[in-house]
Amino acid sequence: MTLVPPADHDHLPKKEQVLQSRIPTCSRKRATTGNWWATRPVSRVGFIYEDSAPRQLYAYEIAIDSSCISQLEQQFRCLRFSSLRSMASESLRLILFDESADAFSVALWDKGMFGLNYPDQVDAAKTNWNNNLPVNPLRESDGFSINQWFGHGYKGFPPKSGDFMVLPSGGKYSGDVHCNRYGSRTRNPNITTPLPQYACDVSQDWKTHPLIYRL
């Protein structure tokens, strides 16, 4: 099996690209926002393809170095990591999953929201259909100011002019709560698969797509 990044970034890594097994101790876990998880055992490994601008990941990731890749290759003999090795530096992250860490977070997605296209403005040329940044939890220990946590710190990222979240007085508002924009009605309109039933997927795919739903 060869690792092939998805051609379309709006779609998620294929099942075959997610491994489920014990991860070797070579993995040096690193998080972008702290080390609270640093000693946790890891029992899954997954990876996600990313394009140029690195995203802030609320997830486990390891710094991929050649010795670690060698260990991974030995452990997962069915896989060839050569392609991973060549891609590691700029475009591929290996992400480890802790079975015990069931926490995920969600956001309400609406075209009127601030931060819909974060980290870019909503009218930027590039649309972040895979946006999970408004979802990421904010931690007390980071000592945020009100402007940093209120509205998730996205006051400077308004929706498109004229795009409102419409609240019908005396009626009902129906919205989408999901851990990623792709699971909401604000997703890429070219995607026609049914929207997920749950705020973060709990289908059988959970077993094989851990990274998708835990980022």
Added chain:
Amino acid sequence: MNTYGQPVDNSKFGGTALAIAYTSDVASLQPNDMTIISVNYNSVWEREIVYDIPAGLPPCPPGGCLCTWNWIHQSSSLEGYANEIVSLMGQRAPTCPSLTGSTTFYTDVR
């Protein structure tokens, strides 16, 4: 915490709320400006979420209202993350502890 593959335990839901402020000026918007107008006790669980919007809400100013979606996290025994969020918001918005300020929206009442 509700876990994968188990029956839903509604007591584990912290609930979510919509709050509104009748201003279009996001720069000056503060947590205490928000007023809760609707709650959904059985969330977060399914993707689609419905809030009853009270009748008789006054119309918004031309630039729209501002709205926050607020999620009361329940403790996650293994992770500890959710607890921290609640305490964070409680401390920083003591007169309005239910606000977690997750997301802000420009809102129009129709």
